[in-house]
Amino acid sequence: MKQFDWMTPDDVAHAARAATATVATAMLSRSGQPTTDAAVLKAGGIDLLDLMKEDLLSPHRLINLLSIPGLDRIEPQGGGLRIGPTVTLAQLAAHEAVRARFRALADAAGASASPQIRHLATLGGNLLQRPRCWYFRSHAHHCARKGGDTCFAFAGENQYHAIFGHRGCAIVHPSTCATALVAFGGALEITGPTGARREVSLEAFFRLPETDLQRENDLLPGEIVTAIRIPAHPHTTRSIHLKQGETDSFDWPIAEVAVALDLADGVCRRASVVLGAAAPVPHRAVQAEAALAGRAINEALLRTAARAALEGAAPLSRNAYKLPIFEALVRRAMRAAMEA
Numbered sequence: 001m002k003q004f005d006w007m008t009p010d011d012v013a014h015a016a017r018a019a020t021a022t023v024a025t026a027m028l029s030r031s032g033q034p035t036t037d038a039a040v041l042k043a044g045g046i047d048l049l050d051l052m053k054e055d056l057l058s059p060h061r062l063i064n065l066l067s068i069p070g071l072d073r074i075e076p077q078g079g080g081l082r083i084g085p086t087v088t089l090a091q092l093a094a095h096e097a098v099r100a101r102f103r104a105l106a107d108a109a110g111a112s113a114s115p116q117i118r119h120l121a122t123l124g125g126n127l128l129q130r131p132r133c134w135y136f137r138s139h140a141h142h143c144a145r146k147g148g149d150t151c152f153a154f155a156g157e158n159q160y161h162a163i164f165g166h167r168g169c170a171i172v173h174p175s176t177c178a179t180a181l182v183a184f185g186g187a188l189e190i191t192g193p194t195g196a197r198r199e200v201s202l203e204a205f206f207r208l209p210e211t212d213l214q215r216e217n218d219l220l221p222g223e224i225v226t227a228i229r230i231p232a233h234p235h236t237t238r239s240i241h242l243k244q245g246e247t248d249s250f251d252w253p254i255a256e257v258a259v260a261l262d263l264a265d266g267v268c269r270r271a272s273v274v275l276g277a278a279a280p281v282p283h284r285a286v287q288a289e290a291a292l293a294g295r296a297i298n299e300a301l302l303r304t305a306a307r308a309a310l311e312g313a314a315p316l317s318r319n320a321y322k323l324p325i326f327e328a329l330v331r332r333a334m335r336a337a338m339e340a
Contacts, residue, residue, distance in 0.1 A: 005061040012071075012226055015041065015063050016193040021221045023048055023057065023130060041065055041224060043086045043122040046113075047129040055139050056146075065124075071226065074098065079232025085124025085225045089113070089177070092123055102230055103340065104239035104258045108180040111243055114250040124225045127178050127188075127202075128217065131171040131280075132252060133161065145169050145214055159318040160254060163326075164279035169209035170316060172277045173216070176256055178202060179276035180241050181228065182284065183258040189227035190219065199229070206281035216280070236269070237262045238337040242329050243276070253277045255325045259333040261292070268292045273309055273334075275326060285309035288330060297338060306331040 009015040023040050040057070042048045043065045051057040065071060071084040074095050081097065092098055093110030112118060112126065135141040135152040142148035153161045153170040161170040173179075187201045205218050219225070243256035256276035262269040271292040273285040288309035295301055309330045310323055 002058050004059055007061055007063045008067040009063060010068070012068060012191050012224055013193070013195050015065060015068060016191060016195075016222050016224050018061070019063055019193075019222050019224070021059075022219050022223070023051065023128065042125075044088065044120045044125050046117060046121045047125060050137075051130060054137055056137070065224070077229065081230045083123060083228040083230070085228065086122045089118040089121050089123065089126060090115070092177075093118065101233070102180075102184055102239065104183060104241040104260060105177065105180040105230070107241040108176040108243075108256075108258065111241070112176050117250075123177060123228060126175050127181075127228070128219065128225070129174050131216065132174045133171045136171065143169075145171065145209075147214060154316065157318070158316040159321075160252070160277075161316055161319055162279045163313045163315045163319060163322050164275075164283045165208050165210075166280065166314070166316070167208070167210045168213050169280060171209075171216075171280050173206065173279065173281050174252070175282075176241070176243065176253065176276055178206070179256055179274050179282045180239075180258040181230065182282040183239065183260045183272040183274040184230050184233065185272070187229045187231075188225050189229060190223050191226045192220070193222040197226070203282075203284065209280055233260070234262050234269075236264050238340040240333045240336040240340060242333045242336070244325055244329055255322055255329055257326070257329040257333045259330070259337045261297075261334065261337045263297070263338060267296050268294070271305075273305070273330060275309065275330075278322070278326065285330070287311045292334075297334075302331050302334050305334065 019041055040059045041063045071086040073084045075082045089109040089112050093106050099106045135143045136145050141152050144151045151169045162172050182202050187199050189199050191197050239260040241258045243253040245251050245253050258274045260272040271289045273288040275283040288305040291305040291308045306327045
C-alpha cells in the first residue's frame with residue numbers, strides 16, 4: 001500500500017470540493033494499473049481498504065467523511081425516514097423506528113457481514129461498494145468492468161454470478177441494504193461541490209452493464225451522498241428480508257429477497273418484490289408484483305408469484321441452482337411478511 005494524504009473536512013462542501021473522484025471512478029486506468037491522481041471519500045472504509053490492499057486503487061488523498069457533523073443521524077421525515085450515510089449497519093439494525101416501520105431494512109443491515117464489520121461499516125459505503133466478483137478483484141484479470149475486453153465469468157467460475165441483466169458483465173450487486181431500500185422506493189440525496197443537491201431514486205441510481213459497463217451507479221466525481229430517504233408507507237405495509245448463504249456464516253449471500261406487502265383484509269393492495277445477488281443491480285421482480293396486486297393472498301397465489309419472480313432469468317453454466325433457491329425464498333418471504 002502506497003502513502004497517501006489524509007484530509008478531515010469540516011463540512012460537506014469542503015469535502016466535495018476536495019474530492020476529484022469517488023471510489024467508483026478511481027479504479028484502474030486503461031493500462032490496467034491503479035490510478036494515483038484521485039482523492040477518494042471514505043467513511044467506515046471497509047471496501048476502500050480492501051481495494052487498496054488488493055492494489056486495485058492507489059489514491060494520493062483520502063477524505064474522511066466521519067468528521068462531518070450531521071451525517072450520522074436517523075430522523076423521521078413526513079412519515080418516512082431520512083438516514084445519514086455514515087450511520088453504521090449496526091445502528092440501522094437496532095434503531096427502533098427502522099425495526100418498527102421498515103423491518104426488511106433492519107433485517108438486511110443486521111444480516112450483513114460480521115458483528116465487528118457492522119459496527120464500522122456505514123450505510124453509504126454499503127450502497128456504494130464495488131463488485132465482489134473474484135475476476136474484478138483479481139489484479140491478474142483485466143476484465144471488462146476494469147476497461148478490458150472480456151468478462152471472464154461467462155466462460156469461467158460463475159456459480160455466484162448473475163442470472164438476470166448480465167449483458168456484458170455478470171457481477172451481482174453486493175449491497176444487501178440496497179435490496180431492501182429499493183423495495184421501499186428509497187432515494188438518495190446527493191450534494192455536489194457547489195452545494196447543489198439532487199435526488200435520485202435508488203432504482204434509477206444503479207446502472208446495468210448495458211448502460212455503463214465500468215460503473216455501478218450514477219455518482220459523479222466530487223459528489224457525496226448526504227442522505228438516504230425512505231418515503232412514507234401505509235401502516236398496513238409488512239416487510240421482510242431473507243437471505244440464503246452457502247453455509248450459515250457471515251459470507252456473501254448466494255440469494256436474497258426483500259418483500260414489502262400492503263395488506264388489508266387478506267388482500268394485497270401493493271407489492272414490492274426485489275431480488276439481491278441475482279443481477280448487477282437489485283432486481284425488481286415485476287411479474288411477481290403484478291401477480292399479487294389486488295388479489296386475495298393464499299398459498300396457491302404465493303407459489304404462482306414465486307414462479308413469476310424468475311421470469312426472464314438466464315442462468316449461466318454453473319448457477320442454475322439459484323433458480324429454485326430464489327423461488328423458495330420469495331415464497332417464504334411473502335408468507336413471513338403476511339405473518340409479521
